[in-house]
Amino acid sequence: MEKYKILSASIVFLALSVLFGGMWIGNSLNNYNAGMRLKESNVNQSEKALITVDEASTFLGISAEEIQEIISNEQQHMDKYHSFTGKMFPYIKLNNNFYFNKDELNEWVQEKASRRTNFDYYPVL
Numbered sequence: 214m215e216k217y218k219i220l221s222a223s224i225v226f227l228a229l230s231v232l233f234g235g236m237w238i239g240n241s242l243n244n245y246n247a248g249m250r251l252k253e254s255n256v257n258q259s260e261k262a263l264i265t266v267d268e269a270s271t272f273l274g275i276s277a278e279e280i281q282e283i284i285s286n287e288q289q290h291m292d293k294y295h296s297f298t299g300k301m302f303p304y305i306k307l308n309n310n311f312y313f314n315k316d317e318l319n320e321w322v323q324e325k326a327s328r329r330t331n332f333d334y335y336p337v338l
Contacts, residue, residue, distance in 0.1 A: 263305065263312040272315060273322070283332060284311070300324045 270277045283302050291297055303317035 263314060266311050266313075269311075269313040269318060272313075273318060279332075280311075286332075299328060299330070 264272065266277045266280060270280060273280070280302070284304060287297065287301050291301075300321050303314060303321055305312045305314075
């Protein structure tokens, strides 16, 4: 009789071990998959072809208003003189929204820095 009690206890212990082991492995896989989805999301964000004004503002370290002012001043110069020296601020306008390519922004910054370009403007209050 004692032999059957030990056998029964061993079977219950084994069953509980398998159950908890399966739960632990399943939870680990869920956490791993969640981490992978987050990583893929971050990669997709950093590999976007175009970024918004707010993202460009953060990328360049200037305000969105300063970006708008640079674009506006360059357009006023083009309207007045019909020419522009150097690289103009690179953007794409879709449905009245501005979008930017990071590589083009880097090239623009390098060109403006090499010319020591000075931007002075007074924001409209």
